[in-house]
Amino acid sequence: MRFELPALGRVGRALLGLAIGAGLSLGLWAGDAAAGEPGLRLKVSVIQATKEKSAPDPALARIQGELAEAFAGYQGFKRLQAEEKLLAGETPVKIDLPNGESAEFKHQGVDKNLHKIRFSLAKSKVNLDLKAPLKKMFYQAGMKHGGGILILAMYIAPVGEPPAPDKTEP
């Protein structure tokens, strides 16, 4: 079979060129949209807070002061679990918690410099839509566990960034 190119005039070729350009751009845009963001690092530390005072957990040394201020009714903080997940596109990320609950995170886009995230606790049937800046620590707390409560210390950071601001690690 012989491949024949259509005979086009100058205007036709210009239009064809623009059409090819538009098609390629659309394809790239669609590919970019499908691929979504290159990804965000989601860091979650699962902390048990108790009313009883306990020795400071070295793993929480960098946020000890913030924990003491935000959770004034509690004096003991111990990290039970540390998770780092990749939030890519709208693929949800699930983290199983020690109390049998599971926390789910789904990136839903960017609004200005805030990342829209849907945060869910499946068994508790709680869903929150929040917007968080990068590298800004925020917490979820209140689930009972082991004579205290669970605190989820969370933040998001770009992939490939130096790990300096991870305050949940010594």
Next chain:
Amino acid sequence: MSTENIRTLSDAEQERLSLFLDGALPPDEAADVERLVSEDPAWKAAHRALKITGEMLRAPVERHAAEARFDGLWAGIEQRLPAPERAPSLLDRLRAFLSPPVLVGLAAAAAAAAYVATRPSTPPAPEAPAPGGVAARGPAPGTALAESEPVIIEGIESAGQKTVLVSQPVEPNGATVIWTLDAPAPESQPGSDVPAASDDDPI
């Protein structure tokens, strides 16, 4: 010795004899000429003379023809002929097809692709604040707003038995805490920012 005079054939007779020798006469005319050659001395002499002349002419031609070498004849001819016009390949046709207007479109596509590929996919990262509201590192230019921006809760759904409370920081660098509490609210709620249920509450 005989001195018989022999007449010369006319031009028409000569022509007719030549055609006879060439075998170009119709059969009836050929038979007539053959009869004249055998009976008429003029025709007989002319026939003989023509035959001898023809043999004399044919001999060198045949010799040269026998000596002629035709090896490489066509190669030589082809060498002298102008090069035949080659059918344009797909690459040639594409090259002709990609005229400047098409290339302008492709350049626009390349520019768009470069923009899509190189544009920042995530907003600039703000510096993380250290506990107590002091930045762990010096704030980068333009990140002050991001540093002070709190986490914004846009929507809350609770289809179970949980009460959801959000504690927003008073200080710009304070922590946002999302409380999920068993309903009804516990007797003593942890955290200074979460109001504790008390019998002393007026309402």
